[in-house]
Amino acid sequence: MPEQTPAAAAPQPSAKSCLQYVVCYGDTDMMGVVYYANYLVLFERARTKLLQDLGFPYRKMEAQGFALPILEAHADYRAPATYEDVLELWAWVEWIKGARLKVCCEVRRDGRLLVSGHTVHACMRIADKRPVRVIPELIACCPQCVAE
Numbered sequence: 001m002p003e004q005t006p007a008a009a010a011p012q013p014s015a016k017s018c019l020q021y022v023v024c025y026g027d028t029d030m031m032g033v034v035y036y037a038n039y040l041v042l043f044e045r046a047r048t049k050l051l052q053d054l055g056f057p058y059r060k061m062e063a064q065g066f067a068l069p070i071l072e073a074h075a076d077y078r079a080p081a082t083y084e085d086v087l088e089l090w091a092w093v094e095w096i097k098g099a100r101l102k103v104c105c106e107v108r109r110d111g112r113l114l115v116s117g118h119t120v121h122a123c124m125r126i127a128d129k130r131p132v133r134v135i136p137e138l139i140a141c142c143p144q145c146v147a148e
Helices: 038-054 058-063 136-141
Strands: 017-022 070-077 086-097 100-109 112-122
Touching: 017 038, 038 058, 038 070, 038 086, 038 100, 038 112, 058 136
Parallel strands: none
Antiparallel strands: 017 086, 070 112, 086 100, 100 112
């Protein structure tokens, strides 16, 4: 009987990070709700906090010569946020595959999900703008996210 090899474990998401954000007037449009594109800015705020919480902030990554440009951005809108709403911006690393990683985000108000989405990033060497495998320092922050 042939020996069976166990299937590779599926990647597990990183710990979630949360940032509170109060909607300012400039975030809203003529209808009085947060302008749809501004949710991508909120995703970036959440992602920045996530990397800080993981112990490997953007500034440290850039000092080592690497960046995480966005390859893909996606948002699903469920309910609007309005001026002075207090939002919870959640983010976590969903997976790391080679030179790419996926960061999932949620925007909530009082626990209610308003917007969910994700961004997919390439790990890039700044000096020559070439993609490279996600650097070991970032993998060390969430090794369970690595997909084989």
